[in-house]
Amino acid sequence: MLKYAIRRIAGMIPILFLLSVTVFALAKAMPGDALSGEIDPTNTSPEYIAEMREKLGLNDPIYVQYGRWIKDFVQGDFGKSFKYKVPASELIAERIPNTLFLGIVSLVITYALSLAMGMYSGKYPYRLGDNAIATANYIALAIPSFVAAIVAIYFFSFQLGWFPSTGSVKIGVEPGTFEYWISRIHHVLLPAIVLGAFNTASYTQFLRNDIIENSQKDFVRTARAKGTNENDIYNKHILRNSMIPLVTFFGFDIGGILGGAIIIETIFTYPGIGSLYLNSLTFRDYSVFMAIFMILSLMTLIGNLIADLLYGVVDPRIRLE
Numbered sequence: 001m002l003k004y005a006i007r008r009i010a011g012m013i014p015i016l017f018l019l020s021v022t023v024f025a026l027a028k029a030m031p032g033d034a035l036s037g038e039i040d041p042t043n044t045s046p047e048y049i050a051e052m053r054e055k056l057g058l059n060d061p062i063y064v065q066y067g068r069w070i071k072d073f074v075q076g077d078f079g080k081s082f083k084y085k086v087p088a089s090e091l092i093a094e095r096i097p098n099t100l101f102l103g104i105v106s107l108v109i110t111y112a113l114s115l116a117m118g119m120y121s122g123k124y125p126y127r128l129g130d131n132a133i134a135t136a137n138y139i140a141l142a143i144p145s146f147v148a149a150i151v152a153i154y155f156f157s158f159q160l161g162w163f164p165s166t167g168s169v170k171i172g173v174e175p176g177t178f179e180y181w182i183s184r185i186h187h188v189l190l191p192a193i194v195l196g197a198f199n200t201a202s203y204t205q206f207l208r209n210d211i212i213e214n215s216q217k218d219f220v221r222t223a224r225a226k227g228t229n230e231n232d233i234y235n236k237h238i239l240r241n242s243m244i245p246l247v248t249f250f251g252f253d254i255g256g257i258l259g260g261a262i263i264i265e266t267i268f269t270y271p272g273i274g275s276l277y278l279n280s281l282t283f284r285d286y287s288v289f290m291a292i293f294m295i296l297s298l299m300t301l302i303g304n305l306i307a308d309l310l311y312g313v314v315d316p317r318i319r320l321e
């Protein structure tokens with residue numbers, strides 16, 4: 001497994017290289033550049049603009065600019081944000097903890113609900129409870145995430161007042177205190193529930209269908225014919241094999257934990273990496289946009305690797321060589 005992991009990590013390098021070329025080319029193809037984000041062309045002399053373009057290396061060939069950018073990126077220098085006038089690395093480092101917290105809470109909600117409902121529906125299919133869960137899942141799958149977010153804010157924030165509608169923590173709370181963490185949890189719960197509900201619907205159906213399918217396999221019939229306890233059959237044979245698809249999803253979720261909340265963070269005005277990514281596109285903040293893009297790409301590749309490695313943990317029959 002170690003050799004497999006090393007090969008996969010080595011295989012990430014050319015993929016990340018191609019992605020870096022792609023995002024750099026897209027940034028260069030978009031209107032504006034680093035200088036246009038720093039100055040007002042209407043109030044600046046053309047001579048000064050030409051001098052600054054030369055100083056910043058914007059007149060260099062594209063391949064020279066790319067080499068300089070990727071070299072700085074590998075060393076942790078992501079450039080400077082044109083909009084916020086601070087290094088992009090500081091801006092991203094400030095926002096990442098919020099998105100990680102949102103992502104972790106949403107994953108806990110997703111897998112807790114998915115396992116509970118999927119196991120029940122798979123073990124007792126075509127009953128009233130299974131039909132009710134399926135109906136709720138289909139409704140969740142049919143509603144767009146931005147609509148669900150707006151409806152949740154209207155009912156649970158404005159009408160009932162159970163959750164705050166914006167921000168990540170109450171203003172004036174001292175960081176690190178018990179009140180601070182309670183406020184953090186209070187602010188993250190509603191967006192996390194909305195974010196996790198949509199994955200919950202699909203994961204529940206996948207788990208349910210796999211449990212039903214595996215319960216009809218030959219190895220289950222053989223175990224029953226040998227007189228194996230029904231709970232042992234369900235837990236050791238049916239459920240363990242049915243968990244493999246969820247392991248795959250977990251790997252993808254790890255990769256998408258930073259970028260999956262773009263819409264939710266924007267609607268809830270939650271100061272995370274997702275809303276920062278969308279704002280960087282809107283305001284053409286290229287340094288921030290490219291840095292977040294590369295971070296999301298790296299996280300996706302790492303998530304896929306983790307999913308593959310977890311296969312062997314869930315099912316010992318799977319060997320990674």
